[in-house]
Amino acid sequence: MKLISAIIKPFKLEEVKEALSEIGIEGMTVTEVKGFGRQKGHTEIYRGSEYTVDFLPKVKIEVAVSNDIAANTVATMVKAAKTGKIGDGKIFVTPLEDAVRIRTDERGESAI
Amino acid sequence: MKLISAIIKPFKLEEVKEALSEIGIEGMTVTEVKGFGRQKGHTEIYRGSEYTVDFLPKVKIEVAVSNDIAANTVATMVKAAKTGKIGDGKIFVTPLEDAVRIRTDERGESAI
Amino acid sequence: MKLISAIIKPFKLEEVKEALSEIGIEGMTVTEVKGFGRQKGHTEIYRGSEYTVDFLPKVKIEVAVSNDIAANTVATMVKAAKTGKIGDGKIFVTPLEDAVRIRTDERGESAI
Amino acid sequence: MHLKYNRFITFFLGLIAVMGFACTGFAEWESLEQFQESAAYPKFLVDNLWLLIAAGLVFVMHLGFATLESGLTQSKNTVNILFKNVFIICMGTLAYAVWGFNSMYPVDNWIWDGVIGKGGPIPDATEAVGNLTSDYADYTLWTDFIFQAMFAATAATIISGAVAERIKLGSFMVGATIIVLIGYPITGSWEWGAGWLDRLGFADFAGSSLVHAFGGFAALAGVMVLGPRKGKYLEGGKIKPILGHSMPLATIGVFLLFLGWFGFNGGSVLSADATLVSLVFVTTALAACSGGLASIFASWMVLKKPDLSMGLNGILAGLVGITAGADAVGTWEAVLIGLIAGVIVVFAILFFDKIRIDDPVGAISVHGVCGIWGTLAVGIFGGGDFLIQLLGTLSISAFAFVFAFVTFSLINVVLGLRVSEEEEFGGLDIGEHGQEAYPDFAPSSH
Amino acid sequence: MHLKYNRFITFFLGLIAVMGFACTGFAEWESLEQFQESAAYPKFLVDNLWLLIAAGLVFVMHLGFATLESGLTQSKNTVNILFKNVFIICMGTLAYAVWGFNSMYPVDNWIWDGVIGKGGPIPDATEAVGNLTSDYADYTLWTDFIFQAMFAATAATIISGAVAERIKLGSFMVGATIIVLIGYPITGSWEWGAGWLDRLGFADFAGSSLVHAFGGFAALAGVMVLGPRKGKYLEGGKIKPILGHSMPLATIGVFLLFLGWFGFNGGSVLSADATLVSLVFVTTALAACSGGLASIFASWMVLKKPDLSMGLNGILAGLVGITAGADAVGTWEAVLIGLIAGVIVVFAILFFDKIRIDDPVGAISVHGVCGIWGTLAVGIFGGGDFLIQLLGTLSISAFAFVFAFVTFSLINVVLGLRVSEEEEFGGLDIGEHGQEAYPDFAPSSH
Amino acid sequence: MHLKYNRFITFFLGLIAVMGFACTGFAEWESLEQFQESAAYPKFLVDNLWLLIAAGLVFVMHLGFATLESGLTQSKNTVNILFKNVFIICMGTLAYAVWGFNSMYPVDNWIWDGVIGKGGPIPDATEAVGNLTSDYADYTLWTDFIFQAMFAATAATIISGAVAERIKLGSFMVGATIIVLIGYPITGSWEWGAGWLDRLGFADFAGSSLVHAFGGFAALAGVMVLGPRKGKYLEGGKIKPILGHSMPLATIGVFLLFLGWFGFNGGSVLSADATLVSLVFVTTALAACSGGLASIFASWMVLKKPDLSMGLNGILAGLVGITAGADAVGTWEAVLIGLIAGVIVVFAILFFDKIRIDDPVGAISVHGVCGIWGTLAVGIFGGGDFLIQLLGTLSISAFAFVFAFVTFSLINVVLGLRVSEEEEFGGLDIGEHGQEAYPDFAPSSH
Numbered sequence A, B, C: 001m002k003l004i005s006a007i008i009k010p011f012k013l014e015e016v017k018e019a020l021s022e023i024g025i026e027g028m029t030v031t032e033v034k035g036f037g038r039q040k041g042h043t044e045i046y047r048g049s050e051y052t053v054d055f056l057p058k059v060k061i062e063v064a065v066s067n068d069i070a071a072n073t074v075a076t077m078v079k080a081a082k083t084g085k086i087g088d089g090k091i092f093v094t095p096l097e098d099a100v101r102i103r104t105d106e107r108g109e110s111a112i
Numbered sequence D, E, F: 001m002h003l004k005y006n007r008f009i010t011f012f013l014g015l016i017a018v019m020g021f022a023c024t025g026f027a028e029w030e031s032l033e034q035f036q037e038s039a040a041y042p043k044f045l046v047d048n049l050w051l052l053i054a055a056g057l058v059f060v061m062h063l064g065f066a067t068l069e070s071g072l073t074q075s076k077n078t079v080n081i082l083f084k085n086v087f088i089i090c091m092g093t094l095a096y097a098v099w100g101f102n103s104m105y106p107v108d109n110w111i112w113d114g115v116i117g118k119g120g121p122i123p124d125a126t127e128a129v130g131n132l133t134s135d136y137a138d139y140t141l142w143t144d145f146i147f148q149a150m151f152a153a154t155a156a157t158i159i160s161g162a163v164a165e166r167i168k169l170g171s172f173m174v175g176a177t178i179i180v181l182i183g184y185p186i187t188g189s190w191e192w193g194a195g196w197l198d199r200l201g202f203a204d205f206a207g208s209s210l211v212h213a214f215g216g217f218a219a220l221a222g223v224m225v226l227g228p229r230k231g232k233y234l235e236g237g238k239i240k241p242i243l244g245h246s247m248p249l250a251t252i253g254v255f256l257l258f259l260g261w262f263g264f265n266g267g268s269v270l271s272a273d274a275t276l277v278s279l280v281f282v283t284t285a286l287a288a289c290s291g292g293l294a295s296i297f298a299s300w301m302v303l304k305k306p307d308l309s310m311g312l313n314g315i316l317a318g319l320v321g322i323t324a325g326a327d328a329v330g331t332w333e334a335v336l337i338g339l340i341a342g343v344i345v346v347f348a349i350l351f352f353d354k355i356r357i358d359d360p361v362g363a364i365s366v367h368g369v370c371g372i373w374g375t376l377a378v379g380i381f382g383g384g385d386f387l388i389q390l391l392g393t394l395s396i397s398a399f400a401f402v403f404a405f406v407t408f409s410l411i412n413v414v415l416g417l418r419v420s421e422e423e424e425f426g427g428l429d430i431g432e433h434g435q436e437a438y439p440d441f442a443p444s445s446h
C-alpha cells in the first residue's frame, strides 16, 4: 500500500476530491498547511512597514491506496490540481505498511 | 521503528492520549485535519440555500515507536478510539528510518 | 529520497527556514501541530477552576530531499532548532518512494 | 420610588382618555395646547426625553448580554446564543405590549389585589392628549411603556446565559416567553405596580430584586432542571472548566452593560431631576468600579492570577448591587456596596461550581446573589427597613425560582428541555440551526 | 412632515443672516439675548439637544452597517469592507458639507424647480444669531446639518454591502461619492426639500423611500452591473452559498442599527415633542420586534431550521418598514407593518437568489423592497394617499436605480468595476490593501 | 472655556453647603424649591442632562480604546490589554473620587498656587441644595464629577496602548494609578483648575493638550523606558511589523471613539447651549472625517496601498486635532485642521518607527503629536495667542513626559517594568493571566 500526500492550491481541493471520487476513492484526509517554494509570497504593508509573507496557504490531501491504483491516483491528482502556474504543488508517495479501520478492526487493503 | 498515524474523532483525543500514556508512550504530535469518507457530512442552510459540509473535523495523532511496541500501540489506539459508529477513523503504519531528539542529538529508538 | 519531518518550537521556524535555504533547500511544507511530550504544559485558571493545557503549540516542517543531502538536512535542522531546553522537538526520517511536481509532471529527485 | 404610586393614577387617567372615555382629571390644564404653553411644559419635555434616551440605553444592555454570553461560551454554540438574544428582545417587547405592561401596572385592575395584576394589550390610539400626563408624571404613556418594555426582556436574557450550551432552542423559547409574559410582571406589580410589597414600604429603586434577583433565581431553577454541561464536573469532585471562546466579546458585553446601566438606574429616577439623576450616575459608576476592583483583587488572592472574567463579573456585581439603592445612598456607601458585591460574586461563583450548579456566565451569582445583597444594602445604608427588605427580596427570589422551576419542569415533560448528548458535543449551532458562527475558521479541538 | 416646509423658510432666513445679509425675519425676538431670556428658549434647547443626540445615534448606524456587512461576508474581504465603511462616513459627511446639504434643501435655489436643487458649501461663520432659528424651527443650522449629514452617507453604505467581495475599491469610492454628492440630494429634495413630491402630498416620515429604497435600488443597479460573486450560482440553477465569516459581528451590527434607528426615526420628529417622539420610539421598536419574529418563523417554516441571519434581516426589515410612517400609525398597526415586512424580506431574499441577483447581505431586500412596503403602508394605515405613495416610492426607486446604473456603467467602462478573478479568489484584503483582517488566525479553506 | 473659572467659585460654594457649612451665595434663590419653580430651572435641567449624557458618551470611549488597542495587537496579548482597560476605568474613576477631582479643581486650595492643587475625596452627602449650583454653573456637583472622571482615566488608557505587549501587568497598574491620581490632575489644574496657564489666557477647549498630549507624551516616556517589542527592529534598520490581530475590533474601536468624542467635545461646552454644542458637533465631525480622508490618501500615496489602520488613525488624529478649538473655529477651518492632522499622523507614525520608538497602536502620534497640533491650531485659527498656545502645550507635554519617565523608571528599579523575553514570546495572556483570549481557535505561528 501507498500513502500519497499531495500538497495543492486550496481552491483546487474540491476538484481533486471529485476527481478522486470518480476513480473510486472514497476516503481522504485533508490538512491545512503553509508552503514555501519557488512561488514567492507577496509583499504586504502594515502601518508603513513592508514585510514579505513567505508561506502561502496550501492544502495537503492524504490518501491511502493499494499498490495497484497508486499510479492512477497520482495521475488523477496531477490532472485535477494542475493550473500550470508556479506553486501548483507536489505529490509525495511513501510506503504504507499497514492500515486499520478503527470501527471494524479490519486490516490492510480492506481497511482503506 | 514505525510512525503510526491515527485519524480519529476529535472528542476521542483525550481518551487515546491517556490510553497511550498507560502503555508508556509519552510523546505524540497532534494535528487538526478534515476527513472525507463513508461518514457523510451534514446539510446546512445559509440564507435559504442548502449546502453540504463534506469534510468532517478529525484529529490526527502521530506517534513514533520502536518496532516491538508498534502492534500494541495500534491495538491500544483502536480500543480507545472506537465508538463502533461510522467515521471512527483509520490508523496508518509507515516505516520510520531514523529519529532525532533535537535537544540532545540522540538518534534512533532512544530519541522517541 | 527521504521525507524529513521536524517538529520544532514555533518561534524557531524562521531560523530553520533560513538555515535550510542556506544549504540550498528551497521548498518545504509547514503544519501547525500540538505536541505532547516530556515538556509539560502549563496550568491555567478559568473562573476559579484550574486545568492543565497538555498540548503545546509546535510546528511541523516537512521537506522532501534526495538521499545524499538527507543527513546534512537533518543536521542543519537540529542546529537551527536547538535551544537546549526541554521540548525542542523531534525529527523523523521516512522513506520517500516518489515525488511529482504537479505543474510540470516532473518525477523523482528533479521534482523536489 | 414613591412617586410611582401617583403616576399610576395619572397613567390610569391617561388611559381612560385614550380609551375614549371622558377625560376627567387634568388638574391644571384643559387642553394639550394649554399645557404646552404653560411654564411646566419644558420640564415635561426634558423629563420625557431623558426617559426615552434611558430606554435606548437599556436597549444597549441587550446587546451587552448577547456579546457577554456568547463570549463566555464555546464557539460551537455561538449562533444559538445570539439567536436566543435576538428572539428575547423581539418576543419580550411584544409580550410586554400584549399583556405584561398592564399586568405589571394594574392600577385598580387586580386579579388578586396587590398580588396578581390583570394584563392586556397597550392602547392603540395615537391621540395626543390622552397620552400626555398631567401634573403628576413626567412622561407620556408611550415613554412609560418603552422604558419598562426594555426592562422586561432582561429577566429572560439573564436566564439565557445560565442555561446556555445545552438547552433545546424551542423549549427555551417557550419557557422564556412564559416567564416574561406572566412571571416577571407578577413580582413587578408587587412593588412597582403598587402591590403588597410597595404597601409594606419595600424599596427597590431600579430592580436589584425585581429584575436581577428575579432573573438570577429563575436561572438557578433552569440550571437545576437542566443539569450541568457534559464533561464539566468530573468524578472525585474535579472541575474541568469549559472555556468561553472570546474574551473581547465578553469584555465588549460588560462595557455595554455598564453603559446601559446609566439608563437603567438613571432612567429609574423617572424624571430628569438634576440632583437625583446625577447622584445616581455617580453611585452607579462608583459601585461598578469598586466592584470591578474588588473582584480583581479578591480573585487574584484566591486564584493567584488576575482573572479577566472575574473582573468583568465584578463590575456587573457592583452594578447589580447598587441598583436597589442608587438614589438613596451616598458616594462612599456606593463604593462600599460595590466592593462587597465584588467580593461576594467571586465566592458565589466558586461556591456554585463546588455544588455543581453549572452556570457558564455566572448569572446566578451576579444577578441572583448580588441582587439580594443590593436589596439588603438599602436596609443597611439607604434608610430602608432591613426586615422588609429581606422579606421583599426573598419573596421575589423565591417566587422567581418556583415559577421558573415549575415552568421548566413542565416543558421538560412535554417537549424535553435538553439536547441530545451528541448534539451537545457537536454544538447547538449545527444541531439546532444548521449554521456555524465562524465558518471561515476551524475551531481547535481540545 | 409638513413642518419641514416651514423650516426651510426659517433655515433660509438663518442662512441669509449667516451669509452676512441683514436679518429680516426674527418674528418675535430681536436679538439672541432676547430669545434666550424668553420662555420659548428652554423648549428650543431641548429640541436642539434631542436632534444632536439623534445625530449621534444615526452615527452609530454606520458602525452597525460596518459590522453587519463584514460579519455577513468572508474573512478575506473584511479589511476591504471596513475600509469602505470608514471611507463612506468620511466622504459622505464632507460631500454633504460641500454640496449635498444645500442641494437637498434648496429653498428657493432650484436648478429645476422642485426637481433639482442647487448645491454649495455650508456657511463657515460661527456667528450665533444667524444660526439660531426663530419661532418656526427647533434647532440651529448646525444641528440641522449634522443630523442630515449622518443620514446622507447611509445610502452609500447600503450599496456597499450589496456589491461587496468583488467590486474594485477605487471604482466603488468614485461611484459612492457621485451617488452621495449628486444622486441622494436630488430625490431628497423632491420631498424633504419641498420639491414636487412634497407638493403632491407624498409622506415619507424618516425615509423608507428617500433613504432606504434609494439605497436598495441603487444597490440593485450596482449588483446588476457587477454580476454575482464567482462560484455562487452553479450550473443547473444550484446555489452554493458563500457564508459570512462572523455571526457575532453581524448580530452586533443589527443591534446597533436597531439602537441607531431610535435616533433615525425619533430625530425625524425634528423636535423633542413628547407625544410624537415617544410614539415613534414605540412604533419603531414594535415593528422591529415583530419583523424579527416574523422572519424567524417564516424562515423556520420554509427552511426547516431557525436561521439567525434571517432573524437579523427581519429586524431590519421591520425597521425599514416603519420608517415612513413611524409618526402616523398606531401601535398595533406598527406591529402589523413589521410582521409583513419580516415575511416579505424572507421571500425577497430567496427570490433575488433565484434570479441570480447576488446580494451578500440582503440589502436590496431589506432596504429596497421593504422601503417600498413601508412607504405604501403609510397609504394603507397612516392616512396617506395610496396612489401618491405609490408614485413617490416608485419615482424615487426608479431614479436611484437609473442614476446608479448609469454611474456604475460609466465607471465600468472608464476604470473597470470588478476585480480580477484571481483577486476575487484570493480576497480583496490582500488584493486591494495588502493587509489581512485576522493575521493571527489562518482561515480554513473549504 | 472662561466660564470654567466662575464655575469653580460656584462649585466651591456648593461644596461648602455640602460640607455642612452655611450656604452663603445662592445669588437669586433661597431654596431648592424656589429655584425649581423659577424660569431658570428648565434650562438648568437641560444643561445638566446633556452633561450626564456626554459623560455616558465619554464612557463609551473607554470601550473604544479597549477594542482599538486589542485589535491592533497580537491575539496572545488580548486578555492582558482588555484586563488593563477594565482596570483603568475602575481605578481611574475611584482615584479621581479619592483625590484627583479636588486636586484638579482646587479653587482656593492650592499646595503651590496655580501649579499644584490639594486633592481629597469628593463629598459623601446627598443633600440636594448643596449640590445644586446657582446662577453660574449649569449642572450639579455630581454631574461635574462624573463628566470629569470619565476624562481622567483616558490619559492612562492612551499609555496602555503604547506600552502594550511587553509591560508587566502589576507595574503598569502601579504606574497608571500614579499618573491618574497625581500627574493628570496637576496639568489639569493649570488650565481647567484656573491655574497659571489659564491665567495667561491659554485655550484648550476640551483637552487636545490636557488630555491627549498629556497621554501621548506620558506614553512616549513609557515606551522609552521599556524599549521596543522583541523582533520589531532588526539589524540594518529593517522593521518587521508586528501585526494587530483583528481589524474589525480596531475599526469598532475607532467608530466608538468617534461617537464618544461628540460627548467629549460637545459636553465640554458645559451646557446645552444650542449654538455652541451644535457647532462643536459639526466641527468635530468635519475634522474627524477630513482627518480620515487625509490619512487614507496620504498613506496611499506614500505606501502605495490604501491602509485601513492609517485611515483609522487619521480619524482619531482629526478628532484630537479639533479638540482644543472645537468651539472656536469655523466649519472649513475645522476641515483644514483635520486634514493637516490626518497628514501629520501618517508621517509621525513612520517617523517614530524610524527612530525605533515602538508604539503598537500609534498613540504617541495620534494623541501626542496631534494634541500639540490641535492646541497650536487654536493660535492660528481660533483666536488664541500662538505663543501662549505653544508655551502651554509644550509645558503640559514636557511635564507629562518627565512625570511619566520618572514614574516608570522608578517602577523599573523597584518592581521591574518588562516581562521576560520568554513571556513576551509566549504572550502575556498566558504569562500574566493564565488565560487565553480565544481558546477555541489556534492562532497560526508566523
Ligand SMILES: Nc1ncnc2c1ncn2[C@@H]1O[C@H](COP(=O)(O)OP(=O)(O)O)[C@@H](O)[C@H]1O
Binding pocket: A007, A034, A035, A036, A037, A038, A039, A040, A056, A058, A085, A086, A087, A088, A089, A090, C026, C027, C028, C029, C030, C062, C063, C064, C065, C101, C102, C103, C112
Ligand atoms: N522539497 C519540498 N519538500 C516539501 N514540500 C515542498 C518541497 N518543495 C515544494 N514543496 C511544497 O510544494 C509547494 C509548491 O512548490 P513551489 O516550488 O512553490 O512550486 P511548484 O510546485 O510549481 O514547483 C510549496 O509551497 C511547498 O508546500
Ligand SMILES: Nc1ncnc2c1ncn2[C@@H]1O[C@H](COP(=O)(O)OP(=O)(O)O)[C@@H](O)[C@H]1O
Binding pocket: A026, A027, A028, A029, A030, A062, A063, A064, A065, A101, A102, A103, A112, B007, B034, B035, B036, B037, B038, B039, B040, B056, B058, B085, B086, B087, B088, B089, B090
Ligand atoms: N483512504 C483513506 N486515506 C486517508 N484517510 C482516509 C481514508 N479513508 C478514510 N480516511 C479517513 O478516515 C476517516 C473515517 O473514515 P470513514 O470512511 O468516514 O469511516 P470509517 O473509518 O468508519 O470507515 C475519514 O474522515 C478520513 O479522514
Ligand SMILES: Nc1ncnc2c1ncn2[C@@H]1O[C@H](COP(=O)(O)OP(=O)(O)O)[C@@H](O)[C@H]1O
Binding pocket: B026, B027, B028, B029, B030, B062, B063, B064, B065, B101, B102, B103, B112, C007, C034, C035, C036, C037, C038, C039, C040, C056, C058, C085, C086, C087, C088, C089, C090
Ligand atoms: N514518540 C513521539 N512521536 C511523535 N512525536 C513526538 C514523540 N515524542 C515527542 N514528540 C514530539 O516532540 C515534541 C517535543 O518532545 P518533548 O518530549 O516535549 O521534548 P524533547 O524533544 O526535548 O524530548 C513533543 O511536543 C511532540 O510534538
